[in-house]
Amino acid sequence: MNSVNKNNVKGRLRDNILLFIVSVTVVLLISEFGVRLLFGDKIVLFNRYHTEAKYGEYTIRKLRPNTEFWHTSVDGSWRFNINNNGFRNDSDFDYKKDDGKVRVITLGDSHTQGFEVRQDKTYAKVIEDYLETVSIDAEVINAGVSGFSTAEALVFLENEGIKYKPDYVVLGFYANDFEDNIKSGLFKIKNDELVEAKKEHIPGVKILNVINEIAPLRWLSENSYLYAFAMNSAWEIGKRLLYSKATSELKTEYAVPVQGVLDSYSTELSLKLIERMHDFTSQNGIKFILLDIPKRPQVHQFSSSIPRELKGQITKLSDFYIDSEDVLGEYRGLVDFHVLHGHLHISEFSHLMLGIEAGRFIKTDVRKYK
Structure with missing residues (x-):
């Protein structure tokens, strides 16, 4: 040629x-x-800055330390600053607590972390600001992680959170925790007892570790609706497959093919996880607050994440139970309890009211012992 x-x-x-x-x-x-x-009105541009964390014998998820990123939807943009501990706080924390300071840790999922909410408007920050207004020197650690189940929150508290010597622990409980506790597979019920089933739960983290090291992909995750649509779709499929696998194992292990029995199992599992968290906090001189994160049945409405028939048991499994119906009920039809679009997380109004209610309990409790 x-x-x-x-x-x-x-x-x-x-x-x-x-x-x-x-x-x-x-x-x-x-x-x-x-x-x-x-x-465009249904998609939130949110990148998942998860990485793995080794807590004792467990490996679970946490937020990538020392990162700053943005979430965007038709409702606005929200900055996330993650400190060197992996918490959504502007300040870093040592294990050692200053004398005379009240320390609070909030645990939960994306509602607690504060998706679609400004950094200084999360209920964790509201608690801190409220206590400051009543002259209580306090700091509140926002240890919420999107996707966290009660099981993961328990693992974090027992193996890492306790090192921060909290005086109060607030658990934000959302309706999908019943399912997520099964999905994590960290704990199971055997012979009516809660038992540890496995030591690792890091769904998607290995892929995210690669993605979050590549600058163009990080940019796409914060700016491209197409990328977000693809990632969110894949993520939801992954979650469904994970839940399907977990429930299939339960059906095989316990011979419970009926959905109603699985629902009963998920309820019992969640109650036993909460009970263990309450026992752990009590043994360590920590007050345990259980906060009911409301779900959204329709616009301008909400309903409790805790079924009515469980509220009596839940109240006994906490030092203070915050019922979203009691806190928000009188405002029904007047305000937006959830963000209108995107992933429908609780609004800044709901964060404000729930945070103030938690702050009031802490204020009363602190002054009781002064």
């Missing part, structure tokens, strides 16, 4: 590659526009 023919082949190859790149770019841009047009 002479040099002219070689040059022609190289030229055609170059043109084809260029055409391919341009075509893919155009398709992606059209897809991005289409997703924004069709699903």
Whole structure:
């Protein structure tokens, strides 16, 4: 082949590659526009900054320390500052607590972490600010992690949270915790006893560790609706598969194929996890507050995440139970209890009211012993 023919082949190859790149770019841009047009009010641009954490014998998720990122939806943009401990706090914390300072740890999922809420408007920060207004020197650690179950919160508290010497622990309980506790597989019930079943639960973390090291992918996670749509869809499929696997194992192990029995099992598992958390805090001189995170049945409405028939038991398994119905009920139909679009997390109003209620209990309790 002479040099002219070689040059022609190289030229055609170059043109084809260029055409391919341009075509893919155009398709992606059209897809991005289409997703924004069709699903713009339902998608939240939120990157999952999870990484693994070793707590005692357990390996579970935590937020990547020393990161700052943004979540965006049609309702606004929200900055997340994660400190060197992996908490959504602007300040860092030592295990050692200053003399005379009241320390609170909040545990829970994305509602506690404060998805679709400003950094200084989470119920954790509201508790801290409220206590400051009543002259109580306090600091509140926001240890919420999106996707966390009660089981993971318990593992964190027993193996890491206790090292911070908290005076109060607030557990934000949301309706999907019943399912998430099964999905984690960390604990099971055998012979009516709560037993440790496995030592690791880090869904998606290995993939996220790779993604979050690649700057262009990090940028896409905060700016591309198409990327968010693909990631969120894959994430939801992964969650469904994880739950399906966990329930299949339970059905095989306990021969309970009926969905109603599984529902009963998830309830009993959640109650025993809460009971163990309450026992642990009591043994360590910590007051345990259980906060009912409301779910949204429809716009301007809410309902409790705790079924009515369980409220008596839940009250006995905590030093103070905050019922969302008691706190928010009189405002029904007047305000938005949840963000209107996106993933429908509780609104800043709900954070405010629930945080004040928790702060009032802590204030009364602190002054009781002064």
